[in-house]
Amino acid sequence: MKKVASIPLSDISRLEIVVTNCKIGLEQTRAKTGADYLLNGGMWNGDGTPCRGLKVYGKLLSLSPWGDIAGYGWNTPGDIRLKAKWDDVDNYIATSPLILDGEPLDKIPYDSAQGGRRPRSAMGIVGNSLLLFCSSDAMTPEEVRDELADRGCSSAMMLDSGGSTQCYFNGETIKADRLVHNWIAVWTKPNEEKENPVGTYRVTPSIGVNVRSGPGTNYEKVTAYAQNTLVTVLYAQDGWGRTDKGWVSMAYLEAVQSDRKTDNGIVIQDDFIPVGRKNRPGKSNPDEYITIHETGNISKGADAAAHASYVKSDSAANDYVSWHYTVDDHAIVQHIPDSETAYHAGDGKDGPGNNTSIGIEICVNLDGDFEKAKENAASLVRLLMSEHGIDIDHVVQHNHWNGKDCPYTIRHTGTWDAFLALCAGGEKPVSELEAAVDKLFDAGLINSPDYWKAGDYSVENVHHLLIKWAGSI
Numbered sequence: 001m002k003k004v005a006s007i008p009l010s011d012i013s014r015l016e017i018v019v020t021n022c023k024i025g026l027e028q029t030r031a032k033t034g035a036d037y038l039l040n041g042g043m044w045n046g047d048g049t050p051c052r053g054l055k056v057y058g059k060l061l062s063l064s065p066w067g068d069i070a071g072y073g074w075n076t077p078g079d080i081r082l083k084a085k086w087d088d089v090d091n092y093i094a095t096s097p098l099i100l101d102g103e104p105l106d107k108i109p110y111d112s113a114q115g116g117r118r119p120r121s122a123m124g125i126v127g128n129s130l131l132l133f134c135s136s137d138a139m140t141p142e143e144v145r146d147e148l149a150d151r152g153c154s155s156a157m158m159l160d161s162g163g164s165t166q167c168y169f170n171g172e173t174i175k176a177d178r179l180v181h182n183w184i185a186v187w188t189k190p191n192e193e194k195e196n197p198v199g200t201y202r203v204t205p206s207i208g209v210n211v212r213s214g215p216g217t218n219y220e221k222v223t224a225y226a227q228n229t230l231v232t233v234l235y236a237q238d239g240w241g242r243t244d245k246g247w248v249s250m251a252y253l254e255a256v257q258s259d260r261k262t263d264n265g266i267v268i269q270d271d272f273i274p275v276g277r278k279n280r281p282g283k284s285n286p287d288e289y290i291t292i293h294e295t296g297n298i299s300k301g302a303d304a305a306a307h308a309s310y311v312k313s314d315s316a317a318n319d320y321v322s323w324h325y326t327v328d329d330h331a332i333v334q335h336i337p338d339s340e341t342a343y344h345a346g347d348g349k350d351g352p353g354n355n356t357s358i359g360i361e362i363c364v365n366l367d368g369d370f371e372k373a374k375e376n377a378a379s380l381v382r383l384l385m386s387e388h389g390i391d392i393d394h395v396v397q398h399n400h401w402n403g404k405d406c407p408y409t410i411r412h413t414g415t416w417d418a419f420l421a422l423c424a425g426g427e428k429p430v431s432e433l434e435a436a437v438d439k440l441f442d443a444g445l446i447n448s449p450d451y452w453k454a455g456d457y458s459v460e461n462v463h464h465l466l467i468k469w470a471g472s473i
């Protein structure tokens, strides 16, 4: 039997290591703490003292790592991270890391007594959620690592295993007889207190804003954001927001999620790929170019929303495929913040297309209006050009980066220049043919210019026109 719990960090009111010193079991620990989730924690020696890294309520109980071992550390639930430092956090537990910085470890640090197939428990981070894993089925450490990688963990660590493996996950239990030294304990907020997902913000002060290692000015400065940087706040508490780089005071941020709108009135919807997925590498992007693509998917219903769910799928993650925006004839959805790298240009992980451009996919679904989708894409291009100071000569085709025949329809209908004109001018350019129709109307040779402009250049109409034209000479 396997039990897996995924708990949004913003829903957690308390996350603690509860030490029971091998004195009481799961049921008693539950009764005593009232925790909503309990999972057996770290390891201990034969004499009952804990081993590897363990720090509880600011007190270091053990520090006997071997080699360069990483553990989960946190002051508040929102800032939990797998890291090698324990001195700046109140809570720290180190056993055997499985996934570090999005990379499954080739060689998992454990000794022979921990190897082989046995029941296992582990913890990890998926997007903005804490994942707790408990399996009474026997597994190797490598199998646990692979399963947690498949579940999208950006970091993960094995806990104690074998006879210690047990859990209570909000009503579901895996029981074991062994009394354990400590537990990972989670209390969640009552439903009415759960925070709304937080979103995209713009840095407002002209001098920028400091990014700190924790939610307060007493925490050290780790970096800074310049004015107008768009940042994604993953979790907020006490007036501070956590981004992928650290904590920022919310007083210096303004929300852009709902008021970010193109000049033709389309509100940009955020539907981000979770942080830590393989196709959201998190590298910073200086936003020097805009790259135009077409989805190449003509299926009915292959619109922006459908592509938003595709880029969040395991298959997109495993194929390292991502881009920033999908545009159809009625919606624009953003999948990755502009300031981050995405994998759309086909020029490699370090390629300039992937690392310096914002990727836009235009939908070509047959039940959509491609001309309208292009107009919406052009309005998005205008918005991005003004937000990031990008010139029209830095609006390029996917083809520019790796030679791919994309955007296919635009390339094959010879309408790239018209698309750029649409981006630059904001108005649909008048074609030569339309201008000619206007001229003939003014000369009295045709009567219904709109009828002609709608595209009815049939042979019969052209014959009538020639006869009329001849008669006028």
Ligand SMILES: [Zn+2]
Residues within 6 Å of the ligand: 292, 293, 294, 344, 398, 404, 406, 407
């Ligand atoms: Zn493309």
